[in-house]
Amino acid sequence: MTVSTLEGAPDAGAAAAKYVVGAEMCPYRLVLEHVTSRWGVLVLIQLLDRPHRFSELRRAIGRVSEKMLTQTLQTLERDGLVHRDAKPVIPPRVDYSLTDLGHEAARQVRDLALWTERRMADVERARKAYDDAKRS
Amino acid sequence: MTVSTLEGAPDAGAAAAKYVVGAEMCPYRLVLEHVTSRWGVLVLIQLLDRPHRFSELRRAIGRVSEKMLTQTLQTLERDGLVHRDAKPVIPPRVDYSLTDLGHEAARQVRDLALWTERRMADVERARKAYDDAKRS
DNA sequence: CAGCATCCCCGCAGATACTG
DNA sequence: CAGTATCTGCGGGGATGCTG
Numbered sequence: 001m002t003v004s005t006l007e008g009a010p011d012a013g014a015a016a017a018k019y020v021v022g023a024e025m026c027p028y029r030l031v032l033e034h035v036t037s038r039w040g041v042l043v044l045i046q047l048l049d050r051p052h053r054f055s056e057l058r059r060a061i062g063r064v065s066e067k068m069l070t071q072t073l074q075t076l077e078r079d080g081l082v083h084r085d086a087k088p089v090i091p092p093r094v095d096y097s098l099t100d101l102g103h104e105a106a107r108q109v110r111d112l113a114l115w116t117e118r119r120m121a122d123v124e125r126a127r128k129a130y131d132d133a134k135r136s
Numbered sequence: 137m138t139v140s141t142l143e144g145a146p147d148a149g150a151a152a153a154k155y156v157v158g159a160e161m162c163p164y165r166l167v168l169e170h171v172t173s174r175w176g177v178l179v180l181i182q183l184l185d186r187p188h189r190f191s192e193l194r195r196a197i198g199r200v201s202e203k204m205l206t207q208t209l210q211t212l213e214r215d216g217l218v219h220r221d222a223k224p225v226i227p228p229r230v231d232y233s234l235t236d237l238g239h240e241a242a243r244q245v246r247d248l249a250l251w252t253e254r255r256m257a258d259v260e261r262a263r264k265a266y267d268d269a270k271r272s
Numbered sequence: 273c274a275g276c277a278t279c280c281c282c283g284c285a286g287a288t289a290c291t292g
Numbered sequence: 293c294a295g296t297a298t299c300t301g302c303g304g305g306g307a308t309g310c311t312g
Binding site: 053054055066067070086090091092093094 | 273274275276
């Protein structure tokens, strides 16, 4: 994994290094923060299941405030990850779904979430070892 | 992607839904937050390249304070993702590297970062469309 | 029902100073 | 060099109230 090759090359390390170097708000980082944000993760994973109405999302996720859910959805919509379909009926009905782009992101985020779940036992073992070592 | 199947089944949706439902601090979420945290992401990606000393990491990442870097490294070490090798010399020398577990996490995080980079053009197009639609 | 506006608090992150 | 300890601010995020 060298740093010399340019982006477009099969070596992923180059782009990753470039990504790190430009840490002072390269746009990538911003999108990544949206995608990996506290509520962004949960929204994406939930929408991977099926489209949801606003209140459905709220219930499904659980402890999210209206404000943060709205904010998260707007950010993800603006980034082109989530599609908002507001139907002109009374009472209002708004459906949220993943765009193709959002679907790609959501799958990766879900995979990461599933990974943490699979590896949780290892993590807890490591924590115990760490804490025991400290206590001594 | 149903919610009925149990974990262990090939269907990933079940575990993902379970993950979302238990949003009030299931341990997975906590690990995921460590891994996807502002500096956690950058540390993992950087260490994927090669082991780094503390000050090397600091320079490589750029605008990170000592405090946050220390904090991030301690959290990742406690979770068993990063290995800390403190050599008993003067002046002190501490090398940080990825554990096997950390390597798995780092690769996924890097892939996500690379994805955001590849898809950046789409995101910016979406943003422009969104902003234009709003302005009207 | 979906979402905006406002107020407010506490906790994370930065800055600074000091130590082994 | 690789950290700790302490102070401070400011903004993320919750709670509440109101609108189309």
